[in-house]
Amino acid sequence: MENNKLETISNLFEDSEIRSAWDSEKEEYYFSVVDVIGALTNSNIPRNYWSDLKRKLKQEGSQLHENIVQLKMKATDGKMRETDTLDTKGILRLIESIPSPKAEPFKLWLAKMGNERIDEIFDPEIAMNRAIDYYRNRGYSDKWIEARLKGILDRKKLTDVWKENGIKQNYEYAILTNEIYQSWSGMKASEYKDYKNIRKESLRDNMTDIEVALTDLGEIATRELAKEHRPYGLKANREVAKMGGHTAKVAREDLEKNLGKTVISNSNALDYKYLKTDNLDSNKILKEGKMMNYSYIMGISNIDKLQENNFEIKPYGNNYGISFSSDKIEMFENFIFETLQNGFWNEYLGKEKVFIFKFNDGKIRRYVLSKDNEKEILDLCEEFADCKFESINKMLRDNNFYKETYFKK
Numbered sequence: 001m002e003n004n005k006l007e008t009i010s011n012l013f014e015d016s017e018i019r020s021a022w023d024s025e026k027e028e029y030y031f032s033v034v035d036v037i038g039a040l041t042n043s044n045i046p047r048n049y050w051s052d053l054k055r056k057l058k059q060e061g062s063q064l065h066e067n068i069v070q071l072k073m074k075a076t077d078g079k080m081r082e083t084d085t086l087d088t089k090g091i092l093r094l095i096e097s098i099p100s101p102k103a104e105p106f107k108l109w110l111a112k113m114g115n116e117r118i119d120e121i122f123d124p125e126i127a128m129n130r131a132i133d134y135y136r137n138r139g140y141s142d143k144w145i146e147a148r149l150k151g152i153l154d155r156k157k158l159t160d161v162w163k164e165n166g167i168k169q170n171y172e173y174a175i176l177t178n179e180i181y182q183s184w185s186g187m188k189a190s191e192y193k194d195y196k197n198i199r200k201e202s203l204r205d206n207m208t209d210i211e212v213a214l215t216d217l218g219e220i221a222t223r224e225l226a227k228e229h230r231p232y233g234l235k236a237n238r239e240v241a242k243m244g245g246h247t248a249k250v251a252r253e254d255l256e257k258n259l260g261k262t263v264i265s266n267s268n269a270l271d272y273k274y275l276k277t278d279n280l281d282s283n284k285i286l287k288e289g290k291m292m293n294y295s296y297i298m299g300i301s302n303i304d305k306l307q308e309n310n311f312e313i314k315p316y317g318n319n320y321g322i323s324f325s326s327d328k329i330e331m332f333e334n335f336i337f338e339t340l341q342n343g344f345w346n347e348y349l350g351k352e353k354v355f356i357f358k359f360n361d362g363k364i365r366r367y368v369l370s371k372d373n374e375k376e377i378l379d380l381c382e383e384f385a386d387c388k389f390e391s392i393n394k395m396l397r398d399n400n401f402y403k404e405t406y407f408k409k
């Protein structure tokens with residue numbers, strides 16, 4: 001099984017139809033579970049096979065079932081019906097759980113990929129050679145590849161400066177990167193990708209040389225400004241990122257004035273096109289009650305900003321129950337970072353369970369709940385609340401707001 005066949009999970013099943021949907025906000029695919037099971041087993045009724053397997057996995061302690069997202073997809077009768085879906089990581093875990101001869105080639109492929117990544121840890125040159133071969137196979141020139149690798153190094157220099165300036169979490173790096181893009185192009189990275197009709201592909205790999213140059217200028221300017229002014233924390237670094245992006249904006253506007261046309265292109269380097277028909281309709285999902293997020297807010301006295309942006313708010317004494325769609329996650333998190341009182345934490349429940357702790361010194365830690373960090377999160381909750389909880393799950397289920405929303409089936 002060749003690496004270049006894995007454009008999406010669907011391409012692994014060349015002779016079977018695997019229904020999928022693309023979530024542009026999370027930049028993730030969701031695949032029909034019963035379609036994958038139908039392709040890998042001899043079951044006449046894949047839905048029943050999945051029901052039995054799901055029960056078995058739950059009994060064995062697997063958390064795979066917690067990652068299921070129900071979406072409406074077109075059934076064989078042409079009607080839109082709800083079906084269980086999993087993202088790419090979930091589908092690969094599902095394949096490993098299916099005891100079928102048809103699943104063995106996929107399991108061998110996963111083992112091969114894992115072995116290759118381990119080899120690259122011991123010898124990073126293997127990874128570099130793999131990247132060079134990848135670009136050459138797609139028609140990029142050696143000169144372009146050299147510039148691309150240099151751009152990766154320059155980007156690493158920027159993130160190193162951000163790290164020195166108090167930036168630790170992945171979502172913080174994403175926010176700062178978006179500030180640079182927004183400042184010079186008028187679009188966040190996800191919006192820029194949508195404009196170019198790309199999905200999980202690298203944005204830079206699909207830029208013109210002028211777009212790459214402006215991106216590099218924005219990031220290099222941000223790096224030098226951050227080294228000079230030494231902003232600390234997310235809020236201060238965001239202002240510097242805007243300044244760096246503005247430097248690229250000035251260059252862009254001057255060039256466009258002399259050219260008499262825009263330098264922002266919707267072209268890409270793909271040799272295939274995405275169809276818009278498999279995009280998730282966020283309004284439809286919201287109406288059906290799917291892909292929503294719920295948060296019980298304490299330690300915040302003023303929620304005017306959430307009210308102004310049409311978050312659903314339900315008062316609970318001095319606290320609030322907040323409901324919002326996934327496209328507002330970044331806005332919600334920024335609100336929490338800025339307004340949550342020291343010594344409090346906030347969580348929101350949706351596709352993921354996210355916990356944000358603000359310590360007495362103002363420092364923030366953000367966690368996405370998983371089996372690996374559940375004990376650490378529970379310890380922090382007990383420390384902040386100064387009481388004991390049986391488990392994270394019970395603590396959340398005992399909350400009346402979550403009972404009425406997230407856990408209501």
